Amino acid sequence: xxxxxxxxxxxxxxxxxxxxxxxxxxxxxxxxxxxxxxxxxxxxxxxxxxxxxxxxxxxxxxxxxxxxxxxxxxxxxxxxxxxxxxxxxxxxxxxxxxxxxxxxxxxxxxx
Amino acid sequence: xxxxxxxxxxxxxxxxxxxxxxxxxxxxxxxxxxxxxxxxxxxxxxxxxxxxxxxxxxxxxxxxxxxxxxxxxxxxxxxxxxxxxxxxxxxxxxxxxxxxxxxxxxxxxxxxxxxxxx
Numbered sequence: 001x002x003x004x005x006x007x008x009x010x011x012x013x014x015x016x017x018x019x020x021x022x023x024x025x026x027x028x029x030x031x032x033x034x035x036x037x038x039x040x041x042x043x044x045x046x047x048x049x050x051x052x053x054x055x056x057x058x059x060x061x062x063x064x065x066x067x068x069x070x071x072x073x074x075x076x077x078x079x080x081x082x083x084x085x086x087x088x089x090x091x092x093x094x095x096x097x098x099x100x101x102x103x104x105x106x107x108x109x110x111x
Numbered sequence: 112x113x114x115x116x117x118x119x120x121x122x123x124x125x126x127x128x129x130x131x132x133x134x135x136x137x138x139x140x141x142x143x144x145x146x147x148x149x150x151x152x153x154x155x156x157x158x159x160x161x162x163x164x165x166x167x168x169x170x171x172x173x174x175x176x177x178x179x180x181x182x183x184x185x186x187x188x189x190x191x192x193x194x195x196x197x198x199x200x201x202x203x204x205x206x207x208x209x210x211x212x213x214x215x216x217x218x219x220x221x222x223x224x225x226x227x228x229x
Contacts, residue, residue: 098218
């Protein structure tokens, strides 16, 4: 099983809809999880951090399911500007390590 | 969030030459920085961890003699791709951890350097 797995998509979603996608991780000892947003040919930008059961920031909600080892990202009232690739990341080992990224989920919001 | 810069943003070089990429934390001190590489349609892959004042830690499969890392100050890490070849063409991105907020696990990325070796 790969360390961090994501459905690559693309997810084609009409503007205003709610969309959710998951990220599964293999290391059951992981304590922190991150969602990054990456636009084409740009660097990843931190969207949300998850250290316990979940986190919410405006239209974005991240939830952690430790039993099934996945985190989800929910986007409500999607905007055209939400179109991007969403990367899930988990620390590679202990807290001082770099991140292991999934391949990303490509989201396209359609007008 | 913390601000990380990289220079240059884009570089084209000939095969066999060396290229240096700088990564700076602009508004905070970073004892640890990370270097990643991203090939087209692939995810970011961690190359190495850069530690201020000590040797870098390289991931398995990354040649330390080819990718030289220097972290001489708390705000600057450099990656030098030595004797570059076309297969080294990639998007190189650095990140740094900002400890000021108490949560030391969050990493902030620089804008990346697109390297093309001809």
